[in-house]
Amino acid sequence: MFNSAKLTVVGAGPGDPELITVKALNTLKSANVILYDALINRDLLEYAPQARHIFVGKRKDKHRFSQDEINELIVKYATEQGHVVRLKGGDPFIFGRGSEEINYARKHGLETAVVSGITSSIAVPANVGIPLTQRGTSESFWVITGTTSQKSLSNDVQLAAQSTATVVILMGMGKLDEIVEIFSNYGKKDIPVGIIQNGTTVNEKSGFGTIKTIEKIVSEKNLGAPAIIVIGEVVKEANALQNVFQNVKSLPKQKEYVKIGAA
Secondary structure (H helix, E strand, O other): OOOOOEEEEEEOEOOOOOOOOHHHHHHHHOOOEEEEOOOOOHHHHHHOOOOEEEEOOEEOOEEOOOHHHHHHHHHHHHHHHOEEEEEEOEOOOOOOOHHHHHHHHHHOOOEEEEEOOOOHHHHHHHHOOOOOOEOOOEOOEEEEEOOOOOOOOOOHHHHHOOOOOEEEEEOOHHHHHHHHHHHHHOOOOOOEEEEEEOOOOOOOEEEEEEOOOHHHHHHHHOOOOOEEEEEOHHHHHOHHHHHHHHHHHHOOOHHHHHHHHHO
16 A cells, blocks of 8 residues: 555535635645546646546436445555545535545545535525525525435425525426425415526526526526525525616616516
């Protein structure tokens, strides 16, 4: 075994290459091998020209490597070459399976470390002007995976739909119809919804509506994964909606336009 066989699991942030920590960049510079995911900004790899870069990304129904294979690669390269950095989108402990990789590496005698990242569940809404909490509007927020390891919608969505909290759903676009049905069943058809695809990147696009209109808006705007779904009254604070509300002041039939903007 290499004398300094080590795994560091690093959060790359939500997509904007500037939204990565100084500690993460310093870690990249010390890597011998980088195993990186599909959602990381590849510009970050330029900070590690000395390292071997290996893509091990997983996207919906398109897995280059299984998780077991990735675990084995971590041990293989750490044993042979030294410091392996596992570069993962967002924060590696927020639906990122970072803990599984750390535990596997430890069982095989590797030194391990974790560098937290800025999670997309917070940064992406913030980037479009949505505060997940707001005095008088939302006292808390839920972050939920849209798709569990059993490929089903998380049962926590049912609980979240009954609360007044802001609800942030990751990996949920394939379950949007189920999410809409759940919130509708709890009498929340008019609650605002924002969907942001490729958040914080140059390819970002978004759509805003309500539970009863969001599926139509997604279809019209051709929104898809990877995207963040935000449900709650705070969605009204989004930059795009603020512009709508400001512009309608000089337009005729003001109430009609306000209604459209809120949807």
